[in-house]
Amino acid sequence: MMKGYNTQLTPELQEIADRLGAVAKDAGLDIFDTVFELVDYKQLNEIAAYGGFPTRYPHWRWGMEYERLSKSYTYGLSIIYEMVINNDPCYAYLLRANDLVYQKTVIAHVYGHCDFFKNNYWFSKTNRKMLNQMANHATVVRKLVNEVGQDEIETFIDTCLSLENLIDIHSPFKTAPKARSTEDAMRPNDPPKLRSKNYMDKYVNPAEFMAQQQQKQVENAQKTQTFPSSPERDILKFLLDHAPMANWEKRILNMIRDESYYFAPQAQTKIMNEGWATYWHSKMMTQLAPLSGSEIVDYCDHYAGVVASQPGGLNPYKLGVELLRHVERRWDRGQFGLEYLHCDDPKVRAAWDTKAGLGKQKLFEIRKFHNDITFLDEFLDEDFCHQTKMFIYDFDRRNNEYVISSRDFKAIKKSLLSQLTNFGQPIMKVIDGNFKNRGELLISHLHEGTDLKHNTALETLKNLYRVWKRPVHVETIIEDVKRRISYDGTNHQIEKI
Amino acid sequence: MAMHMESDLNRFRKIVRGKVKKELRRFISSGDLIGRQGKKTVTIPLPRIDIPHFQFGSGEQGGVGQGEGEVGDSVGQGDPQPGQGEAGEGEGKHSLEVDVTLEELAQILGEELQLPNIENKGKKNIEDKQYKYTGVLRQGPESLKHFKRTYKEALKRAISTGSYDLDNPIIIPIKEDKRFRSYKVTNLPVANAVIVYMMDVSGSMGDEQKEIVRLTSFWLDTWLSTQYEGLERRYIIHDATAREVDQNTFYRTKESGGTLISSAYRLALKLIEDHYPASEWNIYLFHFSDGDNWSGNDTAECMKLLETTLLPASNLFCYGQVESRYGSGQFLRDLQKHFGENSNKITLAQIKDREAIVDAIKVFLGKGK
Numbered sequence: 001m002m003k004g005y006n007t008q009l010t011p012e013l014q015e016i017a018d019r020l021g022a023v024a025k026d027a028g029l030d031i032f033d034t035v036f037e038l039v040d041y042k043q044l045n046e047i048a049a050y051g052g053f054p055t056r057y058p059h060w061r062w063g064m065e066y067e068r069l070s071k072s073y074t075y076g077l078s079i080i081y082e083m084v085i086n087n088d089p090c091y092a093y094l095l096r097a098n099d100l101v102y103q104k105t106v107i108a109h110v111y112g113h114c115d116f117f118k119n120n121y122w123f124s125k126t127n128r129k130m131l132n133q134m135a136n137h138a139t140v141v142r143k144l145v146n147e148v149g150q151d152e153i154e155t156f157i158d159t160c161l162s163l164e165n166l167i168d169i170h171s172p173f174k175t176a177p178k179a180r181s182t183e184d185a186m187r188p189n190d191p192p193k194l195r196s197k198n199y200m201d202k203y204v205n206p207a208e209f210m211a212q213q214q215q216k217q218v219e220n221a222q223k224t225q226t227f228p229s230s231p232e233r234d235i236l237k238f239l240l241d242h243a244p245m246a247n248w249e250k251r252i253l254n255m256i257r258d259e260s261y262y263f264a265p266q267a268q269t270k271i272m273n274e275g276w277a278t279y280w281h282s283k284m285m286t287q288l289a290p291l292s293g294s295e296i297v298d299y300c301d302h303y304a305g306v307v308a309s310q311p312g313g314l315n316p317y318k319l320g321v322e323l324l325r326h327v328e329r330r331w332d333r334g335q336f337g338l339e340y341l342h343c344d345d346p347k348v349r350a351a352w353d354t355k356a357g358l359g360k361q362k363l364f365e366i367r368k369f370h371n372d373i374t375f376l377d378e379f380l381d382e383d384f385c386h387q388t389k390m391f392i393y394d395f396d397r398r399n400n401e402y403v404i405s406s407r408d409f410k411a412i413k414k415s416l417l418s419q420l421t422n423f424g425q426p427i428m429k430v431i432d433g434n435f436k437n438r439g440e441l442l443i444s445h446l447h448e449g450t451d452l453k454h455n456t457a458l459e460t461l462k463n464l465y466r467v468w469k470r471p472v473h474v475e476t477i478i479e480d481v482k483r484r485i486s487y488d489g490t491n492h493q494i495e496k497i
Numbered sequence: 498m499a500m501h502m503e504s505d506l507n508r509f510r511k512i513v514r515g516k517v518k519k520e521l522r523r524f525i526s527s528g529d530l531i532g533r534q535g536k537k538t539v540t541i542p543l544p545r546i547d548i549p550h551f552q553f554g555s556g557e558q559g560g561v562g563q564g565e566g567e568v569g570d571s572v573g574q575g576d577p578q579p580g581q582g583e584a585g586e587g588e589g590k591h592s593l594e595v596d597v598t599l600e601e602l603a604q605i606l607g608e609e610l611q612l613p614n615i616e617n618k619g620k621k622n623i624e625d626k627q628y629k630y631t632g633v634l635r636q637g638p639e640s641l642k643h644f645k646r647t648y649k650e651a652l653k654r655a656i657s658t659g660s661y662d663l664d665n666p667i668i669i670p671i672k673e674d675k676r677f678r679s680y681k682v683t684n685l686p687v688a689n690a691v692i693v694y695m696m697d698v699s700g701s702m703g704d705e706q707k708e709i710v711r712l713t714s715f716w717l718d719t720w721l722s723t724q725y726e727g728l729e730r731r732y733i734i735h736d737a738t739a740r741e742v743d744q745n746t747f748y749r750t751k752e753s754g755g756t757l758i759s760s761a762y763r764l765a766l767k768l769i770e771d772h773y774p775a776s777e778w779n780i781y782l783f784h785f786s787d788g789d790n791w792s793g794n795d796t797a798e799c800m801k802l803l804e805t806t807l808l809p810a811s812n813l814f815c816y817g818q819v820e821s822r823y824g825s826g827q828f829l830r831d832l833q834k835h836f837g838e839n840s841n842k843i844t845l846a847q848i849k850d851r852e853a854i855v856d857a858i859k860v861f862l863g864k865g866k
Contacts, residue, residue, distance in 0.1 A: 425551075452551055
């Protein structure tokens with residue numbers, strides 16, 4: 001299908017893919033039909049630059065990413081072996097230059113991802129025809145470019161992309177709140193009465209007093225009524241509903257929002273998703289469809305690369321697969337339940353084995369219901385933390401280096417979880433769409449210990465202004481002081497509040 | 498699945514080009530580009546072109562890692578400290594490095610400063626021929642016979658016809674087996690333009706002054722190389738006496754003592770007379786000094802040299818006066834007096850500081866000569 005040559009698997013690889021597919025199904029994986037395409041590194045870099053979708057809308061950002069990928073490929077800094085996208089059927093791109101052992105491993109890995117996409121709850125609301133959707137987006141953008149002009153469209157896409165992370169990752173799972181008409185909301189409950197015995201009531205709370213009370217209550221309700229009625233996490237939606245935008249602007253913003261929601265679960269489940277795929281490729285290559293003796297060394301070399309860890313970084317493949325194995329071992333040996341949790345003797349704990357054999361079942365349960373945060377919150381325990389030598393590091397300003405600051409389990413877990421909260425993005429909410437009663441927009445940043453990056457926050461505010469077209473404000477904490485950053489179309493202002 | 502990466506890439510490159518253009522003045526005066534020269538490209542550090550988000554700062558933030566080590570052990574260096582003097586935004590890690598060819602850079606320079614193309618004064622298209630043995634032919638003179646290839650052909654023939662005898666492996670090539678080297682002729686452009694850089698290295702020229710000269714010359718060089726296929730460069734330094742040096746010495750020498758500008762002019766004249774006949778060559782003369790000539794007599798001598806010999810021979814004579822703490826700057830005034838403020842024959846510029854380099858370049862090259 002692609003320019004130049006056939007991207008179909010060779011018959012040999014097709015046979016391997018079919019066989020591994022059958023093995024995966026026997027092992028309990030439940031996968032979409034998977035279409036493999038064999039591409040060279042240039043095409044793979046292109047596809048990767050497009051975030052997996054060769055059909056995406058035209059934008060300079062892909063070009064930049066492509067240049068970066070090609071450069072790091074040329075210098076041998078990184079090689080992408082495969083790319084797989086969440087779609088039904090699932091599309092997977094394999095690097096033509098991979099040797100046979102790699103191809104097998106990568107195919108098995110792809111099936112792992114594919115199963116995860118299909119069955120993990122957090123992916124359940126994503127569009128499974130995203131490949132088509134992306135192509136539609138591209139068509140729309142091209143059409144708008146013709147109508148409105150390339151520079152305008154590109155600039156506005158930049159503006160929208162700048163706001164793309166202002167979504168509510170949980171909103172796809174929220175059921176719409178029960179329709180409460182505004183009148184409903186404003187109807188007061190019974191007005192407060194003074195306490196009185198029943199027979200005294202009409203004397204203690206005479207009719208005119210009650211009328212007064214009721215009047216007061218209605219006034220209060222009107223006064224406190226805000227817009228939006230409760231803080232709105234899905235800022236993009238709020239903008240779509242309330243910002244004064246031209247039709248084409250709305251279409252683009254809506255499109256960017258769609259794509260954001262599509263990609264959000266991948267950011268939410270990076271550790272699990274990679275861990276799960278790695279778990280299965282390793283299981284298949286070594287147990288279910290074992291490689292031959294001559295292949296296994298190459299495989300191990302590859303595997304070592306996949307789970308290599310650098311001192312300052314956390315490798316999601318490694319953390320994911322090891323934690324999954326840890327859970328599997330625990331549930332196989334019955335290391336769960338109140339009795340186990342209350343056991344303080346490390347010797348007893350280590351030797352604990354009720355032959356429960358529930359590991360596999362537990363793993364499938366995890367892959368169905370968890371995301372990275374809940375997964376780590378529930379299963380990252382002290383034993384695992386020590387076994388895998390986790391630590392937290394901090395920046396030492398004096399020596400301009402990062403140093404290990406603690407190996408304390410609680411601190412590590414806290415740091416890890418906060419790192420993953422809201423897929424690593426700051427939590428922002430629309431507080432007031434009519435701030436100062438002047439139609440200005442007030443957003444609040446829920447500060448959880450880390451400041452916003454200052455210069456990008458200022459730039460983003462400008463972009464927000466471009467959409468809202470009235471002054472915009474964000475409340476946050478900068479260096480321990482509560483402040484409000486404002487942008488009125490020409491100047492930024494930062495004030496203490 | 499026709500991808501459109503090329504157009505996205507072009508779009509990105511255009512943006513980069515725009516950035517470079519926008520920041521050109523800064524690049525020119527900061528000297529960031531020089532010394533980063535590869536062969537044909539310069540690597541330009543740009544602030545990362547990125548889409549801003551409400552996001553957490555990446556620098557100086559802790560995190561979770563895995564591996565050996567005691568509490569207090571280092572796990573990695575921080576970002577390089579924001580450079581000295583540079584308007585650092587502390588974005589060390591995230592800079593974008595783009596490779597731009599010198600030609601493209603010159604083009605950007607030309608667009609930004611609206612430099613006219615230069616009219617070639619000397620002979621057009623002087624070219625030299627170069628012979629390169631690149632191919633193999635079936636015919637040719639015995640003296641060019643390619644022994645190995647001929648042997649191979651003969652061996653192939655012998656084996657395929659079955660006449661090859663393992664025990665007596667003698668191969669006798671026949672006419673059809675013979676292979677000969679063949680050459681290709683390529684035309685090599687021959688330089689027909691020369692730049693003579695002259696610089697005052699007397700005690701009053703400090704390091705900063707020389708740096709300014711170096712930056713200016715780099716851009717002059719970059720532009721002129723796009724205008725001529727080949728370009729020769731000669732370097733002359735002078736205090737009270739002049740001598741020719743290589744490029745490296747040119748920028749690094751520090752002499753002390755007086756200044757006799759005529760010495761340099763005389764040497765330049767000799768160079769031209771010996772090597773670069775004015776009828777065939779485009780000659781560019783650039784002289785940089787702080788304008789502190791030793792005596793009025795010598796200045797008069799300079800004027801005479803310029804008027805009678807150097808100016809007629811050259812396309813362009815430029816004098817750039819760098820301001821120094823000690824220099825009086827008299828020479829510029831003398832030149833102005835002699836040739837008039839807006840002389841067509843001579844181009845004068847005063848380079849007060851780095852910021853003024855751009856304007857000097859514009860003055861020097863703006864005439865399209």
